[in-house]
Amino acid sequence: MEHERYDVWAAGAAYDLYMGRWSRQVAGRFVGWLGCGAGLRWLDVGCGTGVLSAVVAEQCEPRWVVGADRSEAFVRAAAERTASGFVVADAMALPFGRGTCDVAVSALMLNFLPEPAAAVAAMAAAVRPGGTVAAYVWDYAEGMGLLRSFWDAASGVLPAAADLDEGRRFPLCRPEALRARWEDAGLVEVSTTAIEVPTVFADFDDLWTPFLAGQGPAPAYVASLAPADRDRVRDALSSAVPRRPDGSIALTARAWAVRGRRRQAQE
Secondary structure: OHHHHHOOOOOHHHHHHHHHHHHHHHHHHHHHHHOOOOOOEEEEEOOOOOHHHHHHHHHOOOOEEEEEEOOHHHHHHHHHHOOOEEEEOOOOOOOOOOOOEEEEEEEOOHHHOOOHHHHHHHHHHHEEEEEEEEEEEEOOOOOEHHHHHHHHHHHHHOHHHHHHOHHHHOOOOOHHHHHHHHHHOOOEEEEEEEEEEEEEEOOHHHHHHHHHOOOOHHHHHHHHOOHHHHHHHHHHHHHHOOOOOOOOEEEEEEEEEEEEEOOOOOO
8 A cells, every 4th residue: 555655664773762661661561561571582573673572572571572664674673782682583473483472562663563453362372371462652643642733733734744644544543453463363361551751852953953854644644745845844833832831842642452362271
């Protein structure tokens, strides 16, 4: 589809500037919500730059953590972040045996897959009976203040931008849709929760500069624009976001998390 050419995720440094600084906050709260004990085997699917793997290694005393991502550049960036192991692999066809791990997790990735159900099924197969499968995604439609402000501003001056709005494109990023996906995979004791973190920018340049790096749908869209249109979007966004007296911009970012358990053989 046309919009897929904007779903660019490969450069670790650009990702960290754009979303990584916020995703680490969410990862910490997500791991706390899971409440998994020490000594477990973890699989981080679509590990990106290794943010979630690093948090698991720091907080959970795991037996081991393995991250998998289809981007070689992300895998290299992840390996530089933490001593955990990382492999290049497709989330929809994981190269791990059945019951290999105790916990399979995914951060901010499922909605970008052509077949997210296949990835959930692969994660469920990779955990032992009784193991945990969990993930989180941004609430693009309502709770992701940065992107909600951006797409509202962009579509206000360039109406065609509305077709690329992640809030419209990703119906999976809702608690009901996530629960249904987990239950369809045969997982039990499924639950969801909202995780909200502050996203504070020093000034408008701090907010706008990551949009110029071409990493992710909104920045890739900005990169595709003619300079005059890019300036129109920038000015519209600048006018829309609230500023504190010191010029800083305080928004919030909400993610939806879901978890479930693989059935035991006797269940």
